[in-house]
Amino acid sequence: MTFLFDIGKVLLDFHFEPSLAKLLPPGTPDAMQRLMVLLEKKDDFEAGRIPVEEYVPWAIERLGSGVPHDDFLHAWRNIFTPVEPMWRVVESLAAGGHRLILFSNTNGIHCPWIFENYDIFRHFPEAVLSFEAGSIKPEPEIYHHAIGVHGLKPAETRYIDDLPANIETGKQLGFRTWQYDLNDHPAFERWLAAELMDGEPVNR
Template sequence: MTFLFDIGRVLLDFEYERSLEKLLPVDCEDRRGRLERLLERKDDFEAGKIPEDEFIDWSLERLESEATPDEFRSVWRSIFVPNAPMWQVVERLAEEGHRLILFSNINSIHWPWITEAFPRFSRFHGAVLSFEVGAIKADPVIYQHAIEAHGLVPEQTRYIDDLPANIAAGRKAGLRSWQYDLKDHAAFEQWLEAELAEG
């Protein structure tokens, strides 16, 4: 059985704002507004439409930050916390011989760094990454790419993501999809058991 796993708020929880605040000047006014403006271009960055160096320079300018590009990279990466219950599921599925594929909106600062910071990503057999494909979920393009690149049979592929729009696109592509809620992992476990039983 093949499983497509989103990363953010499924395998890793994250919090951009709290981490990025470290880059703001101490006397900065409208802290929230600056951070929100910074995240306006995150989707374009994750779609590979903005080169990494250009995004970093633009971000530091928008924040009026004196941080270096390397300091920005470090802060940008320090947003993640592993979701322990889901990693237990990953270990189980890998041990049982299922094919596991990452399917994520992600950028070149976070990838491949997260695979070094969290070695258990080695349990996955492949990855479909937005910045490499040139499209982000819920664009149908990235779903079709995943299907073709990994030879997926959609109706036999289980897809886990936290965002309603992404799940809707997954179902439209024929994937057997589950909208994951970090606060209700038990509901996911019930769905998983039913899917595994069905085969």
């Protein structure tokens, strides 16, 4: 079977704000506003419309702290924790010979860094990454890109993501989908068991 896996909140949990907040000048009164400005441009950054060499100095200037380039990269990257129950699933699927493909909105600061620092990604020889594809989920373009580049048949491809809008586009294009909830991993395991038995399609 072929599986498309989102990264954030599926394979890796993440929290941007606490890490980036450490870069703000002490006592910054509008700290949350400054962080939100950075994240408002994240979609353009992750769609590849803003290159790393442009985004990073812009973000440092908006933070107002004059932090070194490498300190910003460190803060931007060190936001992740493994979703260990899902890692165990991936290990099992890989051992079973299933085809595993990453399908994620991400950026040139996180990649290839996460692949070099989290061992789980060795099980994903294929990937569709938004900043390389030039579009982001839930835009249909990135799904069509995945279908074309990887020769996918949506009706035979299981797609796991945490965001309702992303899942909805997947459903519209015929993928067999599951909206993953970090707080209810057993529900995902039940769905997966049914899929592996090749039962009736179950979308959620």
